[in-house]
Amino acid sequence: MAVPDGAVRVALLGCGVVGTEVARLLLTQGDDLAARVGARLELVGIAVRDASVPRDPVVDPALLTTDAEDLVTRADVVVEVMGGIEPARGLLLRAIASGAAVVTANKALLGADGPTLYAAADAAGVDVYFEAAVAGAIPLVRPVRESLAGDRVTRVLGIVNGTTNYVLDQMTTTGLDLDQAVKQAQELGYAEANPTADVEGYDAAAKAAILASLAFHTRVAVDDVHREGILAVTAEDVAWAQRTGHVIKLLAIAELARPAAADEGTAEGRGGEDAGRRGVVVRVHPALVPLDHPLAGVHGAFNAVFVEAESAGELMFYGRGAGGAPTASAVLGDVVTVARHRVTGGKGPVESSYAELPVHGVGEARTRYQVLLRVEDRPGVLAQVAQAFAARGVSIEAVRQGVAAAGDDGAQADILVVTHQARDAALSATVADIAGLPVVRSVMSVLRVEGA
């Protein structure tokens, strides 16, 4: 399994949006990746259906091949971003048989037949990683497979389809009905011309199957998933949800099913022979989510997966569920991990300090301030305050003035100043200047504004 010497050979299957982005990162961030892996990653070829199609300039035509069958036997790591079940499955099984580690973003394949791949990889003693196959860029597969490996997951609730989340969000915020919201999503590029895979829940069901397999160490295929899409959701449903403090989300749910015997209190059901039949139920359907639940705040095309585990309690993972760059980020993370396994023969990531960037003081941070001042209430005061900001090159975004209760020494007012982003050193110098202005009675509060 070890790499002979020199580089780790990487083969790429597919050169669409994600494939091109993966190739770009491999080709342009070679030094960074080499530091993280402990060896260089060498892109040895990109398998495509038609090598004559025009491509992004980053893709060297000399790397293209239409002979994927051959390519997969010439690599240490095979990255599959072509999608669909065949020929992807056959090629990955061939790669595994050749001793290559495999990274795939293919949710359709894993949802339909992941366990076959996993078993082949286990038997061959090679890695199969697939962070990008569920919830795009969100690191989710690795935490569930590894961070929670000493725990027991009891339930997974996910918003795993950005299109339907966007549509339901629009229905909630604008009162549009479903058809209108889907049409708008299509116009904005959030939904495909044929939105069936999204709105009928097929995409979410494939991801639910993958998640369930991982979380419960059990073979779950997409056909095992109960699936209801969002087509039955009406504007009236959305309005009722709001009235009762909920929001409607399309959820992918995988959970341990408690035995029927514990149910409903029917006499014959209690403690009977069914009591031990613990199993897994996997379902995709629209659901009411209480507004104070973390999933209720997941808007637009974002994805999030909420996990409940016996010891860890409640966890949530949030981020972009699709898109070329986010998906490529997840794929590259997997490539680094499996390549590193090859290089080190059994050790986790290297640590920490190879970049050795300078560590600056807080003065170098760029942020925004909100400053609350109590000032004399007379003309010209605001101009003096504004001038103090301008003198330090700090731009003001907004000012609010209010009259404060009169103090011992006459009429006074409160001024709230919110700045644009500037260097922290300039901001704090400005505040010091302002505190020294005769018209300023006190600087009541200085708070940085983050995340805006």
Added chain:
Amino acid sequence: MAVPDGAVRVALLGCGVVGTEVARLLLTQGDDLAARVGARLELVGIAVRDASVPRDPVVDPALLTTDAEDLVTRADVVVEVMGGIEPARGLLLRAIASGAAVVTANKALLGADGPTLYAAADAAGVDVYFEAAVAGAIPLVRPVRESLAGDRVTRVLGIVNGTTNYVLDQMTTTGLDLDQAVKQAQELGYAEANPTADVEGYDAAAKAAILASLAFHTRVAVDDVHREGILAVTAEDVAWAQRTGHVIKLLAIAELARPAAADEGTAEGRGGEDAGRRGVVVRVHPALVPLDHPLAGVHGAFNAVFVEAESAGELMFYGRGAGGAPTASAVLGDVVTVARHRVTGGKGPVESSYAELPVHGVGEARTRYQVLLRVEDRPGVLAQVAQAFAARGVSIEAVRQGVAAAGDDGAQADILVVTHQARDAALSATVADIAGLPVVRSVMSVLRVEGA
């Protein structure tokens, strides 16, 4: 590095709340853990200061030793949950020198001197894992180290101290001032009798240093972190934050600092020789966060870390930041990973299907329904509907009635029924029964309620 044969020997340093929980999981979930690791985990000893202290019955007294120096040389994996800088640092360095992999939950040690440990482990070719040292049970370290290894993190914003988050939350929801909110947190056990480490930001600063080291591959110690606690936050600040659509959070922030030259538009600053001085700034302080930011919805003692990366975009990780069981979950996940590295000599987790639980249909799910009915508006209708639920053993949580516009065939009303949790099969059978009642004109909507 390989395990001779049989079990992977695990040594535990410390037997407080977290240590006891780690011991419990190791001793009671042996079969599960063996399946995940590929070999049994054998707890070979627990180092304590005083072996005579009474302990949880799960801790076999024969495992206890006061000779930690010896214990660390007799293990394949050394788990440190004793806390503090010494003797923890010396013991871990000794363990690494003996060839053991190391798992630690010690944020004080890593915040002060993590890079020394990381470098020693790299030099010895052994793993050092520390998921539990930042944000407790939240899988965060592994995603940042591994999932994002092919990406470039630009910024990390974290709520990493549950005590201060609870205090600020209480100030926001109740209008209490800081002293009152701290006192309440102490009474409820969310804050310690001496809350200095939390309210002055020392705990958050240690975690910020660890996060910054990871995210930017740069040595950052706690002394490099600009630190302001929450003591200056007033009830008036909180009220102003609400007025302007913000909430106040204590944030740990690590980010790439842009060159001063790009700043403020001063003529001499632009494009000068400083333009290349990219570095890292790390700071802990209270900040205004806009209400629509995902961090604004992190309440009570929960933690969350928001990460911005070049390709992945915005990610957030959410969960319990402290507590014995959540921390033990994170520690065990690390133990499984490093033990598995030893067993396989360089391969990721095994996949998926060893548990092979039965996969049930959706009828076995337990959930709640919200059913909207249009019914004839006359006495006794609600009783008939309620009887239909009772007949299937489904318990009703709430009913809302409203008068609907009269239909062609007389007065009608809408009834919204919310059930308690029941088997999905019973719920759907109930809905079918109700649809057949003569007094029911239509079943307008049936939605499951999740996450409540």
